[in-house]
Amino acid sequence: MDQRLHLTVCGAGIMASLVIYSILQERIMTGSFGQDAGRFRWSVFLVLCNRLMTSSLAIASLAAQNQSMRPTAPLSSYIAVSLSNVIATSCQYEALKHVTFPVQTLGKCAKLIPVMAWGTLISHKAYSAKDFCVAALVTAGCTCFLLSGKATSKGANQSSYLGFACMLLYLAFDGFTATFQDKLFKGHQMSIFNQMLYVNVCSAIVSFIGLVTGGQLGAALMFVSAHPDALLLIFLLSLAATLGQLLIVYTIKSFGALIFATIMTTRQFLSILASCIIFAHPLSPGQWLGTAIVFGSLYSKTLIKGSGKQTSSKDAQAVN
Secondary structure, three states: OOHHHHHHHHHHHHHHHHHHHHHHHHHHHHOEEOOOOEEOOOHHHHHHHHHHHHHHHHHHHHHHOOOOOOOOOOHHHHHHHHHHHHHHHHHHHHHOOOEOHHHHHHHHHOOHHHHHHHHHHHOOOOOOHHHHHHHHHHHHHHHHHHHOOOOEOOOOOOOOHHHHHHHHHHHHHHHHHHHHHHHHHOOOOOOHHHHHHHHHHHHHHHHHHHHHHOOOHHHHHHHHHHOHHHHHHHHHHHHHHHHHHHHHHHHHHHHOHHHHHHHHHHHHHHHHHHHHHHOOOOOOHHHHHHHHHHHHHHHHHHHHHOOOOOOOHHHHOOOO
């Protein structure tokens, strides 16, 4: 296949799967189902379904490549990363009950700030002035967005402050997950699918325990059994996220981290645009300016950083 056509297919696949993931995420967490207009309220159940689907992909990939399925790092390492990851992902879904999807997505763009903070505290990494400049611009863009228009989700029963609290928790735990994951698994020789398998299996176990101890598993299962349209959307959400992860791994190996970062930044912008059109989130001129500042900063960071060919654990876990 021609190289340009090959890249186009990969890029289109990533953007399509993850934009669909974003749309389904908002539909499930903010929409109503059935004649009783029931609302889905169990974020951790979404995490469980997602992790089970991704675990199945990892098992199939390891079997197809005849690779070992034995854990190569201590199970405690996988559990620590999984616990942080489940909390971060659940907070991401919960935030949509209180703030709009554009607010949630722009907030996620600010994850480089806690990643830098955790990197300094845990791994003693040093960051350049350019890194701090990009972080400051992203923060300025997010602030401009939040101060320039509506942030509260439609149908929210409480103020958007609870949504902001969920996003702050998401940023803290997601940044910790990325940094702690690199530190824990450094020095262990493992394939990306081996790591994906055990992180997702442990995340599924953590999610299941959380649902059972919180008394939510039965209620979630009763809801999806009574609303098969919700179950279908949850299945499609997990499928889209899993296909996105598979395409991410393949694209980084084939074209490098620079191309991948550009595709992902474009995908985030398209997700916001799709949400504004489908779910009627009108943005003010100030919010469009904030959006432009954030994505302009991210594109600049990508161009400055340059390309890389190595597939990292953070890249492969790019979809929550």
